[in-house]
Amino acid sequence: xxxxxxxxxxxxxxxxxxxxxxxxxxxxxxxxxxxxxxxxxxxxxxxxxxxxxxxxxxxxxxxxxxxxxxxxxxxxxxxxxxxxxxxxxxxxxxxxxxxxxxxxxxxxxxxxxxxxxxxxxxxxxxxxxxxxxxxxxxxxxxxxxxxxxxxxxxxxxxxxxxxxxxxxxxxxxxxxxxxxxxxxxxxxxxxxxxxxxxxxxxxxxxxxxxxxxxxxxxxxxxxxxxxxxxxxxxxxxxxxxxxxxxxxxxxxxxxxxxxxxxxxxxxxxxxxxxxxxxxxxxxxxxxxxxxxxxxxxxxxxxxxxxxxxxxxxxxxxxxxxxxxxxxxxxxxxxxxxxxxxxxxxxxxxxxxxxxxxxxxxxxxxxxxxxxxxxxxxxxxxxxxxxxxxxxxxxxxxxxxxxxxxxxxxxxxxxx
Amino acid sequence: xxxxxxxxxxxxxxxxxxxxxxxxxxxxxxxxxxxxxxxxxxxxxxxxxxxxxxxxxxxxxxxxxxxxxxxxxxxxxxxxxxxxxxxxxxxxxxxxxxxxxxxxxxxxxxxxxxxxxxxxxxxxxxxxxxxxxxxxxxxxxxxxxxxxxxxxxxxxxxxxxxxxxxxxxxxxxxxxxxxxxxxxxxxxxxxxxxxxxxxxxxxxxxxxxxxxxxxxxxxxxxxxxxxxxxxxx
Numbered sequence: 188x189x190x191x192x193x194x195x196x197x198x199x200x201x202x203x204x205x206x207x208x209x210x211x212x213x214x215x216x217x218x219x220x221x222x223x224x225x226x227x228x229x230x231x232x233x234x235x236x237x238x239x240x241x242x243x244x245x246x247x248x249x250x251x252x253x254x255x256x257x258x259x260x261x262x263x264x265x266x267x268x269x270x271x272x273x274x275x276x277x278x279x280x281x282x283x284x285x286x287x288x289x290x291x292x293x294x295x296x297x298x299x300x301x302x303x304x305x306x307x308x309x310x311x312x313x314x315x316x317x318x319x320x321x322x323x324x325x326x327x328x329x330x331x332x333x334x335x336x337x338x339x340x341x342x343x344x345x346x347x348x349x350x351x352x353x354x355x356x357x358x359x360x361x362x363x364x365x366x367x368x369x370x371x372x373x374x375x376x377x378x379x380x381x382x383x384x385x386x387x388x389x390x391x392x393x394x395x396x397x398x399x400x401x402x403x404x405x406x407x408x409x410x411x412x413x414x415x416x417x418x419x420x421x422x423x424x425x426x427x428x429x430x431x432x433x434x435x436x437x438x439x440x441x442x443x444x445x446x447x448x449x450x451x452x453x454x455x456x457x458x459x460x461x462x463x464x465x466x467x468x469x470x471x472x473x474x475x476x477x478x479x480x481x482x483x484x485x486x487x488x489x490x491x492x493x494x495x496x497x498x499x500x501x502x503x504x505x506x507x508x509x510x511x512x513x514x515x516x517x518x519x520x521x522x523x524x525x526x527x528x529x530x531x532x533x534x535x536x537x538x539x540x541x542x543x544x545x546x547x548x549x550x551x552x553x554x555x556x557x558x559x560x561x562x563x564x565x566x567x568x569x570x571x572x573x574x575x576x577x578x579x580x581x582x583x584x585x586x587x588x589x590x591x592x593x594x595x596x597x598x599x600x601x602x
Numbered sequence: 603x604x605x606x607x608x609x610x611x612x613x614x615x616x617x618x619x620x621x622x623x624x625x626x627x628x629x630x631x632x633x634x635x636x637x638x639x640x641x642x643x644x645x646x647x648x649x650x651x652x653x654x655x656x657x658x659x660x661x662x663x664x665x666x667x668x669x670x671x672x673x674x675x676x677x678x679x680x681x682x683x684x685x686x687x688x689x690x691x692x693x694x695x696x697x698x699x700x701x702x703x704x705x706x707x708x709x710x711x712x713x714x715x716x717x718x719x720x721x722x723x724x725x726x727x728x729x730x731x732x733x734x735x736x737x738x739x740x741x742x743x744x745x746x747x748x749x750x751x752x753x754x755x756x757x758x759x760x761x762x763x764x765x766x767x768x769x770x771x772x773x774x775x776x777x778x779x780x781x782x783x784x785x786x787x788x789x790x791x792x793x794x795x796x797x798x799x800x801x802x803x804x805x806x807x808x809x810x811x812x813x814x815x816x817x818x819x820x821x822x823x824x825x826x827x828x829x830x831x832x833x834x835x
Contacts, residue, residue, distance in 0.1 A: 192717055203705065511701045514662060515715040515762065516690020518683045594662045598701060 193528035200501075200529055201536065211497040212537035214490025215577065219541025219570040220548055222483045226566035227549035229472050231559035236468045245461040246329040248292075248428045250435050252276060252284065252421040252442060253299070256457040257464050273455045276419045278406075280445045281323075284421055287441035288434050292424045293328035297321065298409050299418025305377035307354075307402055309362045317358050318401040319376060321409020321416075327353075327387075329424040335359075336366035337385030340405060344384070348407040351384040352376060356399035359386040376402055379412055392557065431460065487573060490537065491581035498530050498585035502592075509589055510597025523590040530582025531575055538574020542567055608671075609769055609801055610636040610659060615668035617654050617824075628654040629665070630824035636770075636803060641796045643815035644805045651824040653774065656805045660693050660772045661685045673769055690718050694763025698775035700755045702747045708734060708758045709743040715766045733761040737791055753784035760791055764800070771795065773804040777811060789814055 201208045245251055254273050262270070278296055285294045298321035307317045324340045332339070335356060344351055352374065354362070363369035372383050381404065390398035404412070423438060425431050435458045442456050502509070509522055517525075549560035615632040618625050629651045636642055646652045657663035658670060661677060664685070670678045672692060677685075694715075695701075702711045712730035721729070734743055737757040747755050756776060763771050773792065777785035793814060796802050804815060812818050813832075820828040 199705075507701070508703055511703060512714065512718075513686065514660075514689060514695050514701070516686050516718040516766075518686040518718070520683075521686075521718055595657055598662075598697070 190524075190528070193524050194532060196525060197529035197532040201533055207497065208533060208536070211493055212490070212533065212540065214486055214493050215534060215537030215574060216490075216541040216544055218483050218486030218490055219538050219574065220544035221486065222479065222573075223542050223545025223562065223566050223570055224548040224552070224560075225475070225479050227545065227560045227562045228552055228558055229475060230563050230566075231549070231553070231561035233469065233472060234561055235559045237465055245459075245464075246422060246424055247331060248426070248431055249329050249422055249424040250431055250438070250458060250460040252280075252423070252438055253457045253459055254418055254420075255300075257459045257461070257467075274446070275415070275417050276421055276456065278419075280442060281421045283441040283445040284423065284438050287437045288423060288425075290426070290430065291434065292426050293325035293422075294424075295326035295329050295422045296323045296406055297326050297420050297422060298406065298413070298416045299420045301418075303377075303413055305402075307358055307362065307374055307376050309372060309374040312362050314358050314361045314400075316400075317355075317376075319404065319409065319413070320401055321404050321406040321413070323406050325424075326403075326422060329422045332390075333388035335386045335388040337370040337383065339385050340403065345405040345407050348411060349405060350379070350381045350408060351405065352381040353385045353387060353403040354383060355387055355401040355403075356389040357397055358400060358402060359383075376404070377412065381408070435460070483573075487577055491534070491577040494530055494534055494537075494578065495581040495585060498526060498533075498582055499588065501529075502526065502585050502589040505589075506592060506597045506600040509592050510594050510600065513592070513594035514598060519590040522592075523586045526586035526589045527579065527582045530585065531578035534574045534578025534581075535571065536574075537577075538571045541574070542570050545570070607637040607639075608635050609638050609640075609673060610634075610803075611669075611671040612659075612665075613669050615655070615658065615665050615670065617651075617658065617663070618666045627824055629658075631668070632821070632824070632826055634819060634826060634829065636801070638769075639796075639799055639801055640817060641792075641802045641815045642804070642817045642819060643812035644803065644819050644821065645807060645809075645812050646821035646827070647807065650821040652805045652821050654824075655821065656772060656774055656803075659770070659803065660695060661688045686718075690715055691766060692769045694766065694768040694771045696756070696759050696763050696771065696773040696776045698778040700747070700752075700759045700779070702755060702758055702762075704747050707744050707746055708739060708750065708761075711747070711758055712762045712765050714762060719766060729765055730761070733765040734758070736764060736795075737761045751784075752780050753787055756780065756784075756788050757791065760788075760795075764795070770801045770803055773802065775806055776804065777806075777808070785811070 251257070254276055255270050281294060281296050285291065288294070302318045302320060304316045305319050307314045322340070323345050324342050327339045340351070340353055343349070359366060359369060362374065363372070366386050369383050369386065373380050374383055387399070387403075392398060423434060425434050439454065439458050442458070443454065446455060448454070512522060546562055549562065552558055553560040613633045615629050616627075617629040618627055632651070632655060644652045644655065654663065658665050665678055668678060669676065672688065677688060703714070709727070709730050712733050713726045716726040716729060731740070731743060734740060737760050739754060739757050739761065742750060742754060747758070750758065776792070777788055780788060789811060792802055792804070804811070806812050817829070817831045819826060
């Protein structure tokens with residue numbers, strides 16, 4: 188029997204038993220949907236971390252010189268003690284770096300982690316839990332901040348320790364009805380009076396977290412209010428992504444000179460990009476990627492057994508049909524192919540439905556939660572391949588049983 | 603008639619079944635020869651072995667001992683796939699219970715043997731339509747078996763038996779499930795086919811049905827009891 192004929196027959200048989208076919212396939216559909224959805228969400232988050240999160244934290248085409256690396260990961264006590272012995276990054280060291288990288292777009296200092304939070308109030312309005320950051324003027328370039336109203340911080344603001352502040356969009360939005368009227372107003376940050384100098388254009392959210400809920404102060408003012416942080420960071424922004432790697436090497440050298448480290452002596456600082464963050468994230472998702480296939484495999488095998496069971500039932504029900512086909516000249520292989528085609532078509536259909544369901548699920552998650560979703564072609568092809576091979580593997584036994592039926596007994600068979 | 607016209611030749615045909623501890627001797631050495639263009643009725647009471655003989659002639663079953671030559675080819679001892687090929691090309695079956703695929707149209711039922719013969723869809727359709735016309739069902743091609751009367755179903759079955767232009771048309775109690783008027787109608791179809799040169803072998807236990815055949819072979823206890831040829835009228 189030609190393959191096309193077998194396929195046509197299989198599809199008709201499935202169409203004749205729509206509900207039964209659907210329930211047969213439920214296991215496969217759920218497993219495949221789970222696979223596709225989970226992979227889509229993880230892939231979406233990977234891309235998101237790479238494209239948005241990393242940029243938002245470190246800045247585009249930027250790297251940082253830090254006391255403690257970004258990648259938290261798994262650090263043992265010994266390493267932690269080692270990190271704690273490192274000296275704090277000093278503002279003078281930023282000068283060494285800027286001399287070593289004259290082509291940098293911006294080199295900034297910023298107060299590090301943990302970022303303090305404070306209430307910010309104007310007249311009778313108060314916004315709680317606002318992140319307070321102390322920065323030098325170039326930090327605004329590193330972060331690609333656009334000014335929505337007023338003016339950005341300047342070097343003079345920092346040098347003179349002026350009592351001025353730049354507000355994040357959300358903070359300004361909650362305190363003032365009119366941005367232009369807000370400029371020059373005196374607000375209170377943790378009780379300190381500062382004048383609003385500028386408002387930063389909306390940055391949006393990353394993973395559901397607003398990037399606009401901050402108050403930016405001159406680093407000098409910040410240190411007067413909170414004391415010098417142990418975690419001050421130097422940020423360097425390059426004009427092109429391709430220049431970052433080379434600039435990082437030069438920054439490392441400059442820092443070693445600044446700290447008078449001898450050759451062979453280990454760095455007591457870290458030059459880091461958001462790569463570290465991405466690597467940490469990928470290590471995390473790798474664990475999920477090893478667990479998901481195991482769960483899916485169990486579901487698929489159970490789904491396959493259900494298919495086998497239904498196919499056995501179908502063979503039994505259609506004993507007479509098999510007898511008829513054999514009596515008019517169907518060979519064993521013809522019967523075997525017919526039932527194999529049916530189980531493969533059935534399971535592949537399950538895979539297809541699972542892909543659709545998984546895609547819908549991923550989209551739903553993307554809509555109702557901040558988690559992004561991205562369907563990848565490889566998860567779709569794995570799902571389809573899985574469906575087809577499950578149909579093949581679990582279809583062999585029922586199909587060979589059908590093929591082995593004795594034609595005379597099959598013709599006499601009564602339901 | 604000469605030996606050259608011999609279509610079926612069986613000798614010493616024996617068939618035993620094991621049923622638990624017992625051995626059932628369905629056939630105990632049958633010898634016979636059927637020639638081209640013959641119209642043979644095989645008669646006998648229940649358990650005489652006529653269905654077993656029919657199954658062996660139709661290549662659905664194989665004998666335990668003996669020889670079976672069909673169209674000059676020894677069939678006893680060939681493999682499963684070869685038996686399927688012979689059923690497909692040499693034999694047309696008509697069963698008492700019609701044995702049509704219930705969900706398929708009359709046309710598709712008739713096409714079935716051609717599918718396994720590897721005939722292309724276009725030719726298949728044409729041949730099946732011609733076969734249905736031969737049995738007078740040109741206007742019922744798209745009907746399913748449950749939309750047809752008993753007589754019409756049996757005509758579809760006959761068309762299916764004919765569609766591959768087989769050497770023998772084998773009918774097993776073809777009128778067993780039909781009323782007398784319809785039976786006569788169906789027997790008319792067989793008569794017509796025989797007149798067109800088709801070899802027909804029919805198993806029946808009804809005397810008046812057997813009377814339409816030119817030759818009647820009677821089986822008793824797995825042996826040929828009588829073999830009579832009616833003189834042409």
